[in-house]
Amino acid sequence: MISILYICIHPKKKNNLEKKVTxxxxxxxxxxxVATVSKALNDSYDISEETKVRVKKKAKELNYVPNIxxxxxxxxxxxxLGVIIPNITDEFFARAVHGISKxxxxxxxxxxxxxxxxxxxxxxxxxxxxxxxxxxxxxxSLASETQTKNQYEHIKKIQDxxxxxxxxxxxxDAIDCDKITIDDFKSAYDATYFLLRKGxxxxxxxxxxxxxxxxxxxxxxxxxxxxDSKIKVGATRFLExxxxxxxxxxxxxxxxxxxxxxxxxxxxSAVASLHLVQNLGYKVPDQISxxxxxxxxxxxxxxxxLTAISQHSELMGKSAVQTxxxxxxxxxxxxxxxxxxxxxxxxxxxxxxxxx
Amino acid sequence: MISILYICIHPKKKNNLEKKVTxxxxxxxxxxxVATVSKALNDSYDISEETKVRVKKKAKELNYVPNIxxxxxxxxxxxxLGVIIPNITDEFFARAVHGISKxxxxxxxxxxxxxxxxxxxxxxxxxxxxxxxxxxxxxxSLASETQTKNQYEHIKKIQDxxxxxxxxxxxxDAIDCDKITIDDFKSAYDATYFLLRKGxxxxxxxxxxxxxxxxxxxxxxxxxxxxDSKIKVGATRFLExxxxxxxxxxxxxxxxxxxxxxxxxxxxSAVASLHLVQNLGYKVPDQISxxxxxxxxxxxxxxxxLTAISQHSELMGKSAVQTxxxxxxxxxxxxxxxxxxxxxxxxxxxxxxxxx
DNA sequence: ATGAAAGCGCTAACAG
DNA sequence: CTGTTAGCGCTTTCAT
Numbered sequence: 138m139i140s141i142l143y144i145c146i147h148p149k150k151k152n153n154l155e156k157k158v159t160x161x162x163x164x165x166x167x168x169x170x171v172a173t174v175s176k177a178l179n180d181s182y183d184i185s186e187e188t189k190v191r192v193k194k195k196a197k198e199l200n201y202v203p204n205i206x207x208x209x210x211x212x213x214x215x216x217x218l219g220v221i222i223p224n225i226t227d228e229f230f231a232r233a234v235h236g237i238s239k240x241x242x243x244x245x246x247x248x249x250x251x252x253x254x255x256x257x258x259x260x261x262x263x264x265x266x267x268x269x270x271x272x273x274x275x276x277x278s279l280a281s282e283t284q285t286k287n288q289y290e291h292i293k294k295i296q297d298x299x300x301x302x303x304x305x306x307x308x309x310d311a312i313d314c315d316k317i318t319i320d321d322f323k324s325a326y327d328a329t330y331f332l333l334r335k336g337x338x339x340x341x342x343x344x345x346x347x348x349x350x351x352x353x354x355x356x357x358x359x360x361x362x363x364x365d366s367k368i369k370v371g372a373t374r375f376l377e378x379x380x381x382x383x384x385x386x387x388x389x390x391x392x393x394x395x396x397x398x399x400x401x402x403x404x405x406s407a408v409a410s411l412h413l414v415q416n417l418g419y420k421v422p423d424q425i426s427x428x429x430x431x432x433x434x435x436x437x438x439x440x441x442x443l444t445a446i447s448q449h450s451e452l453m454g455k456s457a458v459q460t461x462x463x464x465x466x467x468x469x470x471x472x473x474x475x476x477x478x479x480x481x482x483x484x485x486x487x488x489x490x491x492x493x
Numbered sequence: 494m495i496s497i498l499y500i501c502i503h504p505k506k507k508n509n510l511e512k513k514v515t516x517x518x519x520x521x522x523x524x525x526x527v528a529t530v531s532k533a534l535n536d537s538y539d540i541s542e543e544t545k546v547r548v549k550k551k552a553k554e555l556n557y558v559p560n561i562x563x564x565x566x567x568x569x570x571x572x573x574l575g576v577i578i579p580n581i582t583d584e585f586f587a588r589a590v591h592g593i594s595k596x597x598x599x600x601x602x603x604x605x606x607x608x609x610x611x612x613x614x615x616x617x618x619x620x621x622x623x624x625x626x627x628x629x630x631x632x633x634s635l636a637s638e639t640q641t642k643n644q645y646e647h648i649k650k651i652q653d654x655x656x657x658x659x660x661x662x663x664x665x666d667a668i669d670c671d672k673i674t675i676d677d678f679k680s681a682y683d684a685t686y687f688l689l690r691k692g693x694x695x696x697x698x699x700x701x702x703x704x705x706x707x708x709x710x711x712x713x714x715x716x717x718x719x720x721d722s723k724i725k726v727g728a729t730r731f732l733e734x735x736x737x738x739x740x741x742x743x744x745x746x747x748x749x750x751x752x753x754x755x756x757x758x759x760x761x762s763a764v765a766s767l768h769l770v771q772n773l774g775y776k777v778p779d780q781i782s783x784x785x786x787x788x789x790x791x792x793x794x795x796x797x798x799l800t801a802i803s804q805h806s807e808l809m810g811k812s813a814v815q816t817x818x819x820x821x822x823x824x825x826x827x828x829x830x831x832x833x834x835x836x837x838x839x840x841x842x843x844x845x846x847x848x849x
Numbered sequence: 850a851t852g853a854a855a856g857c858g859c860t861a862a863c864a865g
Numbered sequence: 866c867t868g869t870t871a872g873c874g875c876t877t878t879c880a881t
Contacts, residue, residue, distance in 0.1 A: 155653040159858060170868045175860060183866055205625045206565045207858035210873050215562065217605075217626075225591050226790075231582045238581070238608050242618075247626060249573075250606045252594050262598075269561045270573075270603060297511040408794045415796075434582075438764045440771075440796040515874060526852045531876060541850060563874035566857050 158199045167195055178203075209271060217247040218461065219267035219275045223255045223307070228404065228433035229450045230278065233305070236454025237276060244462055246273070257282040261291045268298060274461045275300060276454075279307040285348040287311065301464040305457045307350050308476075315460045317477040319448050321351045324481040325358030328400055328428045328446055331483060333362065335490045337398030337426055339371040343387065343410055344402035347377040355402050355430065371395070383409050391417065401429035407443055408435050411488055415440075427488040441487030453479050514555045523551055534559075565627060573603040574817065575623035575631045579611045579663070584760065584789035585806045586634065589661070592810025593632060600818055602629070613638040617647045624654060630817040631656060632810075635663040641704040643667065657820040661813045663705050664832075671816045673833040675804050677707045680837040681714030684756055684784045684802055687839060689718065691846045693754030693782055695727035699743065699766055700758035703733040711758050711786065727751070739765050747773065757785035763799055764791050767844055771796075783844040797843030809835050 160178075164171045169188065177184045177192035178201075195201075209215040218241055222230045234250065241248045249272060251263035260280050267275060275295055283289070289311045295302055296314065308316045325342075332340050342359045346352045360373045374394065378386045387410055390396070399414075401407025407429020411421060419425045421441055429436065432447035456477060464472065485491075520527045525544065533540045533548035551557075565571040574597055578586045590606065597604045605628060607619035616636050623631060631651055639645070645667045651658055652670065664672045681698075688696050698715045702708045716729045730750065734742045743766055746752070755770075757763025763785020767777060775781045777797055785792065788803035812833060820828065841847075 155650075157654070160860095161858075171858090172860080172869075173867055175858095176867085179860085181861095185866060188866085202621070202625050204566075204627070204858050206562060206571065206627050207873090208860080209562045210560075210566050210857090210875090211859045211861090213873075225581070225594070226584065226587045228582065228584075231587045234606075235581050235608060238606060239610075242607070247605055247622060248607070249603055250590075250594060251598070251604070252591060254595075265558070266603060269558050271560070271562050294511075298513070405790075412794050412796075434761075435791055435794060438768050438791060439794055440768075516876095517874075527875080528853075528877080529851055531874095532851085535876085537877095539850060544850080560874050563857090564876080566859090566873090567875050567877090569857075 155200075157204070158201045159204070160201075163192070163196060163199065163201055166199075167192060213271070214273055215247075215271045216245060217249055217270070217272050218458070219249045219251065219263070219270070219272040221251050221253055221260060221263045221267075221275070221277045223253050223278060223280045225250075225252050228435075229306070229431045229448060232433075232450035233278070233454035233457075236451035236456075237458050238454075239451075240455040240458040244458070246458075246462070253280040253283075255280045255282055257286060257288060264291045264295060268295065268300070272300065274465050275302040276305060276457050276461060277302060278305050279309060279350070281307075281346065281349045284309065284350055301461060303457045303461045303464075305453060309350060313474055315464060315474050315476070317453055317457050317460060317479065318351070319453070319481045320478050321354035322358040322361075324430070324446050325355035325400065325402075326362045327358075328483060329359045329362035330365075332398040332400065332426055332428060332489065333366050333368070333370060335398075335422075335426060338369075339374075339395050340398035340400060341374040341376055341390075341394075341396050342400050342402065343376045343378070343383075343406045345378055345380055345383060345406045346403045352377075352402050355400075359400055378406070380405060380409075384413055387413055388417065397425055399425060399427045401427065404429050404431035404433050404435060404445070407445070408439055411439055411441075411443060421488055422490045426490065428483075432482075432484050436484075436486065439488070444486045444489040445484050447482045447484050449479050449481070513560070514557045515560070516557075519548070519552060519555065519557055522555075523548060569627065570629055571603075571627045572601060573605055573626070573628050574814070575605045575607065575619070575626070575628040577607050577609055577616060577619045577623075577631065577633045579609050579634060579636045581606075581608055584791075585662070585787045585804060588806035589634070589810035589813075592807035592812075593814050594810075595807075596811040596814040600814070602814075602818070609636040609639075611636045611638055613642060613644060620647045620651060624651065624656070628656065630821050631658040632661060632813050632817060633658060634661050635665065635706070637663075637702065637705045640665065640706055657817060659813045659817045659820075661809055663707060665706060669830055671820060671830050671832070673809055673813050673816060673835065674707070675809070675837045676834050677710035678714040678717075680786070680802050681711035681756065681758075682718045683714075684839060685715045685718035686721075688754040688756065688782055688784060688845065689722050689724070689726060691754075691778075691782060694725075695730075695751050696754035696756060697730040697732055697746075697750075697752050698756050698758065699732045699734070699739075699762045701734055701736055701739060701762045702759045708733075708758050711756075715756055734762070736761060736765075740769055743769055744773065753781055755781060755783045757783065760785050760787035760789050760791060760801070763801070764795055767795055767797075767799060777844055778846045782846065784839075788838075788840050792840075792842065795844070800842045800845040801840050803838045803840050805835050805837070 160171050160174050164174045177189045238248045253260040303315045305317045344352050399410050411427045414425050428444045430446045432445040436443040436445045516527050516530050520530045533545045594604045609616040659671045661673045700708050755766050767783045770781050784800045786802045788801040792799040792801045
């Protein structure tokens, strides 16, 4: 699969490596103590303006940069945040990471990223690694396996170490910490209601993210909307599938059941089903309407374009970082935890009727 | 946009935080010296098997984990790799990061990720941060601005510090280091040739990633394929656009020029143009064929599905890490640098004719 | 085979 | 205002 095309034969020239200048060296050159240099650089109160200027000038001149590792060891603070997500190829998480990374950078924090691949064991390992690495805080979106098995000892362990965490998107009641999500229940409720208003009578709920907290809440929202409907509609029907068997399962289902609306719990299920039902000869949106969670880049380019629930994932990432940093700064204990809800928007496109 | 839904009022219980046990404490408990414990844990030759067992047992019992920060300071090695990519929402990079992260983790390295947003300044800042953080190596895919302006001082600076780097996908000849890319020239050449064989006479090259190394190489490949054609075909036509003006530019172009084939230099340009030309009334692939670089998840769900060049991005990430780690281990200097080429595959779907 | 001691680069009492 | 000192947790000579 991989072939080496050519090898550059220029041997590396052994140029004099730029040695990092340390406080000690600065001190020697300036003929002051290390402490003075350190304090001057940190704008300590009890250093004369004069020496501050002198020190800073020399520091810049010699291109001094503090050794963060040493700082971390001393201060027990690493200026880095750990992020654990189930998956990075999912556009929702990619965007969230973008928001996280940007906000962290603006606050001079680094971002350590670990992908759990939806696996509990991997999540546990990541937690251990981050704990050893002295991250100042952790942002986690739980793996589906973790949520299925309801095992949260590793998350509690983080708290036992006094490290603040923020759970986002995939959260759990089992842990008392700051959380940030969308209102999954309401978003699903509203989307379902929207379909009913457009005349759908047989709306099904389709998901490839079964057993996650978000999926369960979305199911409930969908269910409630059907219950609340004043006009008579079909019963609730949940179709929980995988990327692999979606096509088979949905097709089989359509052969025996009447369907005129699909609510996809994730982008993939919506896009894939939109695609499939048309291949099976259904007209969208005339015969079947489709709405999907996550307003990613796929939605604009499907035919017809997909009506979707925008989750503002980047904003969610940004807000998660802000929450975490404020907790890091304020100190962890004896503070009430809070659960922030990011508003969603229903972006109407062509996979649902334009008029009711 | 963000509303706080509820605040949990359970004050955090001030449970006794699990203190991290250190070597010193272990030593005291075992009534040996710190040095002995350290050596025992590291399987040093000059420690008796007996004490090794005793120490390790106690360490596990007390849940000892080495403080990586302290280790880093001492060993001048942080077991972390820095990654700088232009963008994470692009599926190509998301997959590459996945591969990187996975391979790094398997080798007990952490991954620090920074997104340059295609901006030179941001890339420079990231480099500085990573340099201070003592990353053991750097994986970089250059920002378009960096490649446009041809400014690589910050990359050279990394090398001056003796930190190995691997450039992937977006590379440059200006830096002598390990590189890993696909064969952009050949991939574009082959794809263009494929279109010609299918009967296209007027193939255009469309890109939203102008001024990147990959785009330039792909342009050359496309150009050469037209030149080499034995049958008479139209001249080379490059259309370099942005996400925003693609629609307008392409539409204007089609009004005055004849086009029966589009080679998209990136996934977006291919998918968007596939979408647009059909809206304008062209039949795909009967009147216009489309091929795009990057075989992402969009390609399967467009109508018709998109013929695409698979870049095996995850593999590229994995291989980049392997290259970097081997250089970290072997030592940096006086080694020839190598440029690895990952094979691409043309995935035939419905946006090109099935028979020639 | 084990331990004492030095030191990685930095910060922060505390003294002067 | 500046310097001395101790120490963060670990590794590693060098003695013993």
